[in-house]
Amino acid sequence: MKTHFIAIGGSAMHNLAIALKDKGYQVTGSDDAIFEPSKSRLEKKGILPQEMGWFPEKITQDIDAVILGMHAHQDNPELARAKELGLKIYSYPEFLYEQSKNKTRVVIAGSHGKTTITSMILHVLNFHQKDVDFMVGAQLEGFDCMVKLTQDNDFMVLEGDEYLSSPIDLRSKFLLYQPNIALMSGIAWDHINVFKTFDDYIDQFRKFVASITAGGVLVYNEEDPEVVKVVENAENYFRKIPYKTPEYEINNGKVYLKTEMGDVPLSVFGAHNLLNLEGARHICRQLGIMDEDFYEAIMSFKGASKRLEKVEREDKGILYKDFAHAPSKVKAAVKAFAEQFKNDKKYGFLELHTYSSLNPAFLEQYDHAMDGLEEAIVFYSEDALKIKRIEPISPEFIKEKFKNEKLRVFTNAEDLHAYWNTLDKTNGVYLMMSSGNFGGLDLTK
Incomplete structure (x- = not known):
């Protein structure tokens, strides 16, 4: 499959480009500026553009998918050429759905905590050598790339962002994933340049819950009143699993999680991280990870990049x-x-x-x-x-x-x-x- 990235240098975009290269796809791309670490990582894979700028001549009839990044503008000359040729143009989340539509999709959403929860889930799955496809918004210890796409894996774990999908697709990213299993960590007004009122912002989460597939599962933070309201007012059918902050104590600067299996020492701290951990545990249960195995793995989780x-x-x-x-x-x-x-x-x-x-x-x-x-x-x-x-x-x-x-x-x-x-x-x-x-x-x- 031949793919071309418009704005390949972005944090998310370059990881997707690398994942497709690793999958065996033919990958090209353009950007007007690419910074580290994207530049070195693309160069290592042999897909760094030879010169910066936009080149409509790169857009040819034999391209199977054009993937458009948020950094590009609506009047981008490569985008105009792709439209002129009638090529299929995907936003980043739209293409991820296309790659995972035959898999069980697990989507982690929320104004805060989603990167950490997704990271915790992937850490536990990796610890127990359970292979899944994924997309996460932070570099993780033990992972080379923030995106993994395969032909064979049954599950795909996706960090679900409420921000816009692309310059020509103004839907929230997480509305394109259609989760089978979902988590909602919390709602606190963000991205006010796009969502002008709090209700407009909350409405994205109402739509997200409505997008859960029939008979799916939603794990949600029952301590967040806005989350509870959205869940209680949902009209579609799905199974609801609430979670809350677990018991813990701090001894000599070390955090211990209180469980039925005894005290579990952790490498992270903060009530919000303990709440995130509890959400991750419930999602891992849905993926076949028993609590004992979850606790064994989570002890060595040191946090997502740039999160405490x-x-x-x-x-x-x-x-x-x-x-x-x-x-x-x-x-x-x-x-x-x-x-x-x-x-x-x-x-x-x-x-x-x-x-x-x-x-x-x-x-x-x-x-x-x-x-x-x-x-x-x-x-x-x-x-x-x-x-x-x-x-x-x-x-x-x-x-x-x-x-x-x-x-x-x-x-x-x-x-x-x-x-x-x-x-x-x-x-x-x-x-x-x-x-x-x-x-x-x-x-x-």
Whole structure:
């Protein structure tokens, strides 16, 4: 099969391209910019475009599938050529469904926790050498690629994102998967540049639940009132399996899960991670993994990449980084950190980096998000505001919305880095929350 990727360099897109190459497909692609690690990984597989840019002449009649990434625009010249030739154009999720339509599809959805839950499931299955196809949004220990596609596997585990499918397909990605088995971890308004009201955002999850195949299964977080409302109001038939935070305790900085089989030591911490673990356990049950086998495997799970991930520093200081940017994710990460290190001085750094997190109307959601930290720091770039065409935001406005008068606010990277360099990283513990990089801050030094 001959496939061509428009915007091959994206985090998700390049992994799919590699998976198809590994499956034996003929893969080509284009992009106007490709960064690391995508560049090296594509080059290693021999599918890195020789030059950057869009080349309509690459689009030929013999291409079986054109896969369109979100990075491309509607007026992309390669897309125009594909339409002109009448080629089949897929969004990323649409093509994944095409590859898995004859398999049992397991879709993990939710505003937060979905990457970690998917990662936990795959870790357990890999530990017990149970082979499945998958797509996950983070690099996992023991896995070379974030996407795996085969002819023979019976199951496909998919991280279900509610964001848009492609520039020409404005449906939420997870609406294309039609799950046989699904999980919903929580609902907290996100992507406000696309979903202008909370109800519009919730409606994506209503549609997701409605897309579960007849007689399917939904594992859901019964502690989230919005999730419960969506599940209770669903009109289609499926089996409902609720889950909640399990019992646990912290002894000498180590988290122990309380189970009928005794205390299970874990390598992750935080109530939200324990809740994620419980959801993963119920999904693994549906895949034939007994609880005893689940607990045996989950003890060695160290977390998904950039989800409360420990950074090894040269000075041996204690520092964790987290992808947290949405308010619910920030609050969960801070709460977990405060609980785990209650006897230490806690520093928390948050970079407001995404369109949503920099939107003044959305900043209300961050109220008390940094409570529980002795030192709370928020950084956002005034240049980023200009690029995103957002009106200037004052540090006072940030403090007001966070409801934290002691909050330190930095608006340029140089000042942030100067403050960072004054801190003794071996004194206290540090939580760094961002989907960016704090203006190029090296967290290892």
